[in-house]
Amino acid sequence: MADGGREPTNKDLMDCMNALGVRIGAMERKLGVLDNLEVKVMDFDKELKKIWLALDDRVKRTDARVMSLEELVDYADVGAAQMAEKVAMLEKQREELRDDVAYLKSQSMRNNLVFTNIQEDNSTGIETAEITETKLRNHLQEKLKIAKDIADTIRFERVYRSPGQPVSGKIRNIVAKFTFFKDREMVRREWKHLSGTGCQMFEQFPPEVVEKRRKLVPKMKDATKEGKRSWIVYDTLYVDGKPVKQ
Template identity: 30%
Template sequence: MSFESLLHVVDSSMDLPVLDDGPIMNQIVQLLTNMDLRMKRLEHVMFKIGNIETLLAGMKGQISEIDSDLKIMKEKEKDRDDSLMKISNLCDKVSKKTEENYSRIEKLSTDVRSINDHSKSVVNQVSTIESEHDKLIQTVVDLQCRSMKNNLIFHGLKENTGENTEELLRLFIARELGVDYHFEFGNVHRFGRHTTGRNRPIVARFIYHKDLEYILSVSNRLRDKPYGINQQFPAIIEEKRKILYRVMKTYKQKGHKTRMVRDKLFIDGKLYEQSGHAEDNENTLPKTAPVYRPWKDPPADRRSKRRCLSSGSPSYSNDMDYTFTENNPIA
């Protein structure tokens, strides 16, 4: 029974005839009044309970959202933990790799130090080898110079097929140099690559060095003629002599006395250095140089061994052809 139905019963009861027992009715009324108060209180409580239920419903929704957020956060935290684990593993790998690299670097450093020590030894060995190589080159060049000591090169004699080179050279010496002595040759031949239109030079090896000196002493008779005579030297010496020829010519024009020995130029008796003038070296170079004295006459100790061309040398005619096409400097 609802509270309104109860009130209706109470109101209806007021129309009933009043009993003589007044206290009982008063007690009943009092009881109903108390019940009414209690019902009102219950209604108030029920209203609050309804509000609480509404609040609880809202809180439930919020709790659901919070729970959802917590799940998301847990998932993110799990992912973060996984990421941290991956980062930790990566850091471990990097640390391990770093230690390995450090060990390798230490080993490489040791190897580099060993290589440096070995390279110093190699450099010293190379320096020694280079020094020995230079000495060997000097020795070889010296040996070549010695082997060519008795060689003279004659430039410009016309080359003919089937020619007798030695006879042609003897004829040239007799007619152009005016020397009617018989020289002893070890070998006479042309050298160089044969080229059409050019005459290869002739190299002659004299048995006696004094014969070579004698030919050089009269080589000035070829001045203003298209002939050339010079000593033979190794290629390395010739390259240096080509440079020194120009220097020698310059000093000659200035009135200095010049003389060239192999690849060395002496100016006024002092060795010329390309870094400066001969005067710059007078404190470190010899004061005098060997003097070359050309013969005016054949040496006395060899005259008996020479034979006049008219008695034993090959004959020649005035129309023999030894025309020159090159004009080389006379040594």
């Protein structure tokens, strides 16, 4: 009904219908926007699913690569450990071989003694082996107090000066290789007679053994100062009859 109880006119009805049409049109436009938005949301959802699937696939592939790398690292660690063990074993074998070679060298020098400060005829640059041997036999008699008949009968495989060119004013050592070890020991036991003569006599060893013996000398002297019996045999120090570890 119209205001004041008046019946609505056709114009009133038309206005009301127009207003409803406007409102319905607005609602349809909003529904259209909502429909477009729904489509966009659905499209966005599809895109998100694609992205998620791609990320999931990439994560799986990355995990697989990481696992593969971890396995490689594990293998590398195992390989490195095995390699370290092999290197350590080879190092040990090398040291053992060095010791064996040094021992074999020492055995080849077993009958050798080295004599120092025996006058050398180097004015001409040449001292024959015969002259060197004669000088050594005289040295055995004069300095080591070995009887002439014994000194003359000692047999040598070889007597020679240390390698190197003779230098005026310098005396090279004499290396004597005895034929019999008992003769070498007989001569070596007379070492005390060289005290105060300026001459020395010592066993010949390879450089490796000489270096080990040199390191043991201070320990031997310390043990002697403590009143202990100490001596060096080959490359081992003995104190009161017991070998001392280096």
